[in-house]
Amino acid sequence: MKKIHFNDIQIRNKLLLIYMFSVFLPIILTNIIFYIDTTNNVREQKMKDYELALEQMATGFRQGVEDAAGIASVLYSDAYIYQLLNKYYDKTVDFILAYNNNFRDINKYTPIYSSVDSIQLYTDNPTVITAGGIHYIDKDIKNSYWYSMSSTYRKNFPVLTRNKSDEGLLDEFVIVRELDSSDSVTFEKIMMIHLNNRFVRQAFENVTFEGDVYLIDNLGVIQYTTNPILNVANELTKFEDVKIDGDSQVLEEEYQLQYLDDWKLIGVIPKENLVTEVRNSFHSMIYLALWNFVIPTLFILYIAGNIHLRLNTIVKQMRKVKNQHFEVIEGKSYKDEIGVLTSEFNRMTRKIKDLINDVYIVRIQKQELELEKKDAQLKALQSQINPHFLFNVLETIRMRSVLKDEIETAEIIKYLAQLLRTSISWEEDWVTIKKELQLSAAFLEIQQYRFGDKMEYDIQIDKTIENKYIPKMVIIPFVENASIHGIEPLKGKGKITISISSTEEKITCIISDNGMGMEEEKYQKISRSLEEEEVIGKNIGIRNVAQRLRMYYGDQYELTIVSKKEYGTTITLVLPNERRAEM
Known part of the structure; x- marks a missing residue:
């Protein structure tokens, strides 16, 4: 197979190759690398933003819970509240007096903390009137979700759980704390602090977090979510039962508090949300790449074709010169390199034609005449004077001078003969x-x-x-x-x-x-x-x-x-x- 050299390729194709390898391919490669890097950078930046947003949501919810737990700790140490629920009242009027003295200021904390909605007390003391924020612990209460979920730890520290709202939905978050620290008590006494639903929604509805948020308790049950598909207010759903796309990114924030021990805030971000901005610009990048390819290609094809045509014209005329057809290239004279080459070719063609027709033949004839003339003159001189005759004459004169004792003259004649012999003979x-x-x-x-x-x-x-x-x-x-x-x-x-x-x-x-x-x-x-x-x-x-x-x-x-x-x-x-x- 014959090896093709780069110089064997036509200029038009060379220009296309130069464009392909020097412009088009680098642009395409640069766009691809730029797209990949941009996608990765956007993904990383989005992940950082989502992590920060999830951290802010977790911090906001934790702060509200800490405020409620702090109120619960204060009330837990209040002896008047404890005495109000623990005393056996003989008369109803005695409870009313005690209620007015010890319970009316209990809700003074709710205006201070936006996360707290209300405070309620529960007891099984039969002499206590269940009204105005005090409830009797009956069979329904003992069977409730909040009562059973908080029974293990509420004697030791406040417990975060959920309670049914007035609409019958399990959608309220409450802090539950038992006022008795031992089992040897007369009556059971429980304090419940209701968290504001609006605070909870605001804590987990962050517009910068483009995904679903799940609040998971220590048993893996979803206590709250922004996923509209799940109805955690009517049924208990474990997070492991939720179907999550494998390409989605899952972020997690853990709580390290007693009343939130092993609780987690999990954020699930769909894959398309990570690169939405890049994908929106993908079509623009495609259009730009096509523009960078089509328009320059058409332009370079036009330029290459023009160069190819003009060079071919010069080559054709040069081939005619080889056959002694001295024709000039007709057309307008341009100032680029090919135009200069065309003008010089035309000038050279005219000059050669003039030299051949007007000078060359005449000069040859003239030189031939001069050579013939010089040859005739040389032959005439050679026939007139024989160098050997001159040497013989000079030698005769020198010998006569010696015989006459004219030694100096003889020496000069000898030197003269030597000069003439050396000058004339060039062997x-x-x-x-x-x-x-x-x-x-x-x-x-x-x-x-x-x-x-x-x-x-x-x-x-x-x-x-x-x-x-x-x-x-x-x-x-x-x-x-x-x-x-x-x-x-x-x-x-x-x-x-x-x-x-x-x-x-x-x-x-x-x-x-x-x-x-x-x-x-x-x-x-x-x-x-x-x-x-x-x-x-x-x-x-x-x-x-x-x-x-x-x-x-x-x-x-x-x-x-x-x-x-x-x-x-x-x-x-x-x-x-x-x-x-x-x-």
Whole structure:
């Protein structure tokens, strides 16, 4: 199976991939993570709010019960109340007097505590009149729910239980406390404090708690609930018999009081209540995700299609150019990258067409004529002068000078012949440093012959590198410039120094003179001209050397010129020390 490279995919599809992986998928993933995190955060916050609300309900109900239990404790220690119910009255008028003195202020506590509705006393004393808040303990009372449920503990401490209301419903909460602490008493005496029904409803109807509340006694019986389905006023229902959805959250608050020992306040919250707010925004998130997908997708399809069409147009025209059909792309010029590419393609097409039609053919014909002309001139010169004839003539003149004892003239002719032979014959490109310096010395001897005492020269070389090879005639052009342009115009005596030294990696050649020198602008211009490719115009000699060195060494050589007006010029040439002498 052929492996597909990313660069093989069309730009339109690349843009879609970029959009999918860089925009759409991150947005979808971000929305999902945001939804999950938001759901969890809302659930946790809701649970905290529900726990706080349940705690507030439990605290409010407990406070009301504690207030009632506190009243019961006060009345329990009241000796007058105890004596009122425990005394045997011979006459009815005696009870009435005792009632007026000891019982009328018993309800003074009810206005103080909003949780208390009324206070009633129960006794089996037959001499007590059962009226005005005092009731006789008969058989019905003993069979009542509150009497039986409080019988075990009411002698020790107040007991919270329920009592039937006037409507016959078991929906009243009462605190029951027996006034006798032992069984060896004459008459049974019980105190009952009724809790205000409105207080109970307010305590358990918290609008911030979005669920059902169950008040469970120590036997697991539901004593109160906000669940409208259950009717705990007519029948006793255990909490374990209530059907609760498994996804619902159950919160619990336990009471640690004597009269509420092992009682619990349980809150049941349906699952949907925990994430209702998040679910309400779910549709908005879906619509937003669709908006983030559909609209950008259509837009990027349009952009990608436009780019694809324009690039295809350029490609088609380029294929035509391959077949020498130089046609421009018609249409409006745009300023984006593709528009610039189109404009440049049109310009290139026109330029190529113009070059082919107007310049290229003419230049070829002209160059052919020039080559033919130069070839004819070269052949004519070669036919006119034979270099060997010149060497033979110079040798004849030198020998005649020797025979006539004109030794100086003979030496100059020998140097001249050496220069001409080296310049005309180019059989090899590389020579030893020793041979190159011999040629430079020959030129300097001729110049010294011309100017006499006006010029002197000095050649210094490390003997260990005489047989190192360097390109032919790379030193003499600088020696010639030093002689002609530096020393010759000088009024006084001039000197040219050639110094060659080496290291393991470099050969350094320094040609210096104390001649006329140059202004900084001029020698800087010459230095810049050494970087040019074509060897035309002025300074052909040294520019030819620079070009040849660039050809041989690339950028591994250094050629610097330093000159100062009236002080002379120094040429520094640094070459790689890599070519060995041939043995």
